[in-house]
Amino acid sequence: MEQLGLFATPRRLFTCTPSKLGSYEDCPRRYRFTYVDRPAPPKGPPWAHNSLGASVHTALKNWYALEPERRTTAALPKLLKATWVREGYRDEEQEREVYRRALAWLESYVDGLDPHEEPLGVERTVATRTETLALSGRVDRIDQRGDELVIVDYKTGRWRPSEDDARGSRALALYAIAAARQFRKACRRVELHHLPTGSVAAFEHTDESLARHLRRAEETAADIVAAEESTEFPTAAGAQCSWCDYRGVCPAGKEFSARAPWEAVSSSG
Numbered sequence: 001m002e003q004l005g006l007f008a009t010p011r012r013l014f015t016c017t018p019s020k021l022g023s024y025e026d027c028p029r030r031y032r033f034t035y036v037d038r039p040a041p042p043k044g045p046p047w048a049h050n051s052l053g054a055s056v057h058t059a060l061k062n063w064y065a066l067e068p069e070r071r072t073t074a075a076l077p078k079l080l081k082a083t084w085v086r087e088g089y090r091d092e093e094q095e096r097e098v099y100r101r102a103l104a105w106l107e108s109y110v111d112g113l114d115p116h117e118e119p120l121g122v123e124r125t126v127a128t129r130t131e132t133l134a135l136s137g138r139v140d141r142i143d144q145r146g147d148e149l150v151i152v153d154y155k156t157g158r159w160r161p162s163e164d165d166a167r168g169s170r171a172l173a174l175y176a177i178a179a180a181r182q183f184r185k186a187c188r189r190v191e192l193h194h195l196p197t198g199s200v201a202a203f204e205h206t207d208e209s210l211a212r213h214l215r216r217a218e219e220t221a222a223d224i225v226a227a228e229e230s231t232e233f234p235t236a237a238g239a240q241c242s243w244c245d246y247r248g249v250c251p252a253g254k255e256f257s258a259r260a261p262w263e264a265v266s267s268s269g
């Protein structure tokens with residue numbers, strides 16, 4: 001009798017992070033430049049807004065690494081300075097101005113935190129598997145509130161996120177699924193903490209809304225596998241090209257004007 005199942009070749013899982021999936025959805029060609037082409041094509045210069053985001057995230061991570069008694073606003077200037085990323089700014093004057101801005105955001109944010117409240121995780125990697133995906137990603141913060149977990153994501157961009165952004169974020173939903181499985185606790189609430197305004201955009205997921213995000217992630221992964229087999233990665237040119245690292249090597253992107261690396265942090269913009 002034919003033996004089925006037991007000795008069948010296991011299906012290979014598609015290994016990914018939410019940002020890898022998002023990169024393909026934004027522009028398949030950019031996905032190819034980032035994840036497929038080797039050697040990868042040269043990127044444009046570093047962006048100041050990425051430097052700013054990284055600096056603020058690291059300062060918050062290191063603030064939580066302090067003993068609770070030392071988690072004060074007074075600790076912030078040293079923390080921010082120690083891991084400040086300098087790349088992408090127009091000049092030192094702009095960099096200093098943005099540093100002061102970032103410090104003010106952090107001071108007012110930290111002022112609203114209870115230093116004795118220990119998050120379950122800070123910059124914590126979570127991972128899970130489905131029938132077709134091996135998913136992982138790093139969460140800015142996982143809070144435990146009552147019996148439930150909450151996914152917290154820090155935002156430092158100009159634009160203030162809305163509840164729709166929290167609901168629509170694939171990354172946050174996938175983190176919630178992975179955290180719930182990993183820590184065996186319910187995790188439905190996802191929050192975007194916007195440091196520049198101190199606002200919080202939150203959404204409470206349901207089983208259905210989480211399942212929908214997971215299904216879409218699996219669909220995108222299937223599209224990527226098909227694209228890799230056919231080696232077709234079409235361009236998705238649009239306004240995003242102006243901010244794309246690969247604009248310099250992508251003929252479709254050249255039709256959109258280049259942005260200065262510091263434009264998104266400019267106080268006059």
Ligand code: SF4
Binds near residue numbers: 033237
């Ligand atoms: S420049 Fe535009 S079309 Fe080209 S890879 Fe980047 S986002 Fe895609």
